[in-house]
Amino acid sequence: MSRLRNAVADGIVISWRNLKRVPRIPELAIFAILQSIMFVLLFAFVFGGAIPLPGGGSYREFLMPGIFVQTLAFAAITTAVSIADDMTKGLIDRFRSLPMARSAVLSGRTFADILYNIGILAVLMVTGLAIGWRVNDGVLDFFAGVVLLLFFTYAMAWIGVFLGLSVPTVEVAQQVGFLVIFPVTFLSNAFVPTETLPAVLQPIAEWNPVSSLTGATRELFGNPNPFISDSFPGLHPILMSVVWTVTLLAIFMPLAIRKYRAIDG
Amino acid sequence: MAMIETEGLVKVYHSRGSEVRALDGLDLEVREGTVLGLLGPNGAGKTTTVRILATLLRADAGRATIAGLDVARDAQAVRRLIGLSGQYAAIDENLTGRENLWMFGRLYQIGSAAAKRRATELLVQFDLENAGDRVAKTYSGGMRRRLDLAAALIGRPTLLFLDEPTTGLDPRSRLGMWDVIRGQVRAGTTVLLTTQYLEEADALADEIAVVDAGKIIARGTADELKTQVGGERIEIVVHDRDLLHRAAQVAAPDGSATVDEHTRRLTVTAEGGAQQLVDVVLRLGEAQIRVDDVGLRRPTLDDVFLALTGHAAERPATDDETTTARKKGR
Incomplete structure (x- = not known):
């Protein structure tokens, strides 16, 4: 029992130090938000008019859930970069030489990521409200949507940890993260209805976790959701979101933990 | 314990x-x-x-x-x-x-x-x-x-x-x-x-x-x-290359000085420390040998290595331990 208590206490200390970074390097959060706002403006005002929604509805309401998911997916890169930074600066070595719970470095890190992204999500929602995005369903559904998004964030954080522990430098973490996550968020229904994609890409987009999350969020927030096609993920976005998130966690959590243990060389 | x-x-x-x-x-x-x-x-x-x-x-x-x-x-x-x-x-x-x-x-x-x-x-x-x-x-x-x-x-x-x-x-x-x-x-x-x-x-x-x-x-x-390495060293750079060997004889009459022709440098182990340096300088002066540089130097890691292993401390960069350790461990 005291072991568990120590693990939690150590995890909180690590979360604290990771969150301290946010006000100390405000540029990190500011640019993450500005990047998302740039996507909002680009799609809402530049491409939006050219993208008709099957079944009608406001493109801006359609867009915002896609932006939420995209931003939270990109957060994995931030995680990867700061883990890689801790590795190269020797901080991970210092932690490993201390009589602390071994799990705390990763559990504290990923927990901090959830708190951080709650903040990011809040700012994005305010931005969305300003350009005409609305929550049209009940409060309960809204919170279910938010919980789903944060659960997804948690899985992305573990992907980020795994990536950060696997690369030799901070720059590589940045590049690899961008190279993987950027196309994944675009090969989805986040910005355009999947029906508008070439036939070859449609199944890929439909089975993309980002699409499931976006579709589920649209459904729970009561935003236009033309994703509903006759494919299985299209018909069950909420179920598929849970399945995807659990699967990603089941893959990347053990991988990251194994990678961390393997630092022993 | x-x-x-x-x-x-x-x-x-x-x-x-x-x-x-x-x-x-x-x-x-x-x-x-x-x-x-x-x-x-x-x-x-x-x-x-x-x-x-x-x-x-x-x-x-x-x-x-x-x-x-x-x-x-x-x-x-x-x-x-x-x-x-x-x-x-x-x-x-x-x-x-x-x-x-x-x-x-x-x-x-x-x-x-x-x-x-x-x-x-x-x-x-x-x-x-x-x-x-x-x-x-x-x-x-x-x-x-x-x-x-x-x-x-x-x-x-x-x-x-x-x-x-x-x-x-x-x-x-x-x-x-x-x-x-x-x-x-x-x-x-x-x-x-x-x-x-x-x-x-x-x-x-x-x-x-x-x-x-x-x-x-x-x-x-x-x-x-x-002691193993031989304590401090006196280093002398002789001005005139022709006088190098005479200078070696003057500085260390027992013939223990090492001579580097190329740099005109003599090295003498100095158990007697600073006083020995003064003596050597005086003897060189009496023999009218011009020196460009003279000094007392503590043994370096290189001297220790040379004395213990017969090779210098520098090793090829291929087995740079810190790089390997960083790649492995950080």
């Missing part, structure tokens, strides 16, 4: 198909309350030894204990006893000095209030009290090293590892660092210090172990090693 005991430690790094034997049967014993200086060039195995003893790295073969605890099996118990301060100041740049110390104190399982008190204590002791509430990013190199060392001491360790504590520091910061380390030694901490500088091992260590190619090749007090 032995604080550190190792037996036949072996560590092999594999990188891109090639094998580097960083440790090749290293035996070491450090008694409680003493300072051992691990002296050797880059790639000799110093950092690997420290990383194994500090539970960061597993040895491929051999055994290592700290205060009787096996570093591999009882790692967590070992961590309660040790403090580690490395070559790369491992502090969180985005936290203040005080926050860094508090955090490491908490992770050392010290209560929050006690960790705060201890942090303040260390900031004062390490002359960082004015900078304590500034973000560590703004610290100078010397301040970072001091904070790093303070972080290593937060849990009052019985054994302190100092991995090249002054590499890259300017001379003034180096002397400051030495003072701080000496204070710690006076307080009774056992210290394992790695260094590339004979001078540093001499200044801080009770005993020196010379490492080469993953093995201890010599061990003794600084004086014992220096």
Whole structure:
């Protein structure tokens, strides 16, 4: 029992130090938000008019859930970069030489990521409200949507940890993260209805976790959701979101933990 | 009682198909309350030894204990006893000095209030009290090293590892660092210090172990090693190449001077220190031999290596231990 208590206490200390970074390097959060706002403006005002929604509805309401998911997916890169930074600066070595719970470095890190992204999500929602995005369903559904998004964030954080522990430098973490996550968020229904994609890409987009999350969020927030096609993920976005998130966690959590243990060389 | 005991430690790094034997049967014993200086060039195995003893790295073969605890099996118990301060100041740049110390104190399982008190204590002791509430990013190199060392001491360790504590520091910061380390030694901490500088091992260590190619090749007090090496040296650069051999005869009538024709340099071992230098200079003056340069020089790591191994300290860059360790471990 005291072991568990120590693990939690150590995890909180690590979360604290990771969150301290946010006000100390405000540029990190500011640019993450500005990047998302740039996507909002680009799609809402530049491409939006050219993208008709099957079944009608406001493109801006359609867009915002896609932006939420995209931003939270990109957060994995931030995680990867700061883990890689801790590795190269020797901080991970210092932690490993201390009589602390071994799990705390990763559990504290990923927990901090959830708190951080709650903040990011809040700012994005305010931005969305300003350009005409609305929550049209009940409060309960809204919170279910938010919980789903944060659960997804948690899985992305573990992907980020795994990536950060696997690369030799901070720059590589940045590049690899961008190279993987950027196309994944675009090969989805986040910005355009999947029906508008070439036939070859449609199944890929439909089975993309980002699409499931976006579709589920649209459904729970009561935003236009033309994703509903006759494919299985299209018909069950909420179920598929849970399945995807659990699967990603089941893959990347053990991988990251194994990678961390393997630092022993 | 032995604080550190190792037996036949072996560590092999594999990188891109090639094998580097960083440790090749290293035996070491450090008694409680003493300072051992691990002296050797880059790639000799110093950092690997420290990383194994500090539970960061597993040895491929051999055994290592700290205060009787096996570093591999009882790692967590070992961590309660040790403090580690490395070559790369491992502090969180985005936290203040005080926050860094508090955090490491908490992770050392010290209560929050006690960790705060201890942090303040260390900031004062390490002359960082004015900078304590500034973000560590703004610290100078010397301040970072001091904070790093303070972080290593937060849990009052019985054994302190100092991995090249002054590499890259300017001379003034180096002397400051030495003072701080000496204070710690006076307080009774056992210290394992790695260094590339004979001078540093001499200044801080009770005993020196010379490492080469993953093995201890010599061990003794600084004086014992220096006797082996032949103490200080007088170096003379003779102006006129034709007079070089006569000058050698004058400077060391017993014929013990070594002559380097190319640089017109004579080296004479100087057991008699400064007085011998004065005598030599006077004799050269009487013989009317013009000199361009003359000086007394302490033996360097190179001299030690030359005397002990017959080869110079520099080894090819292919087996640079620190690069391998970083790739593997960081």
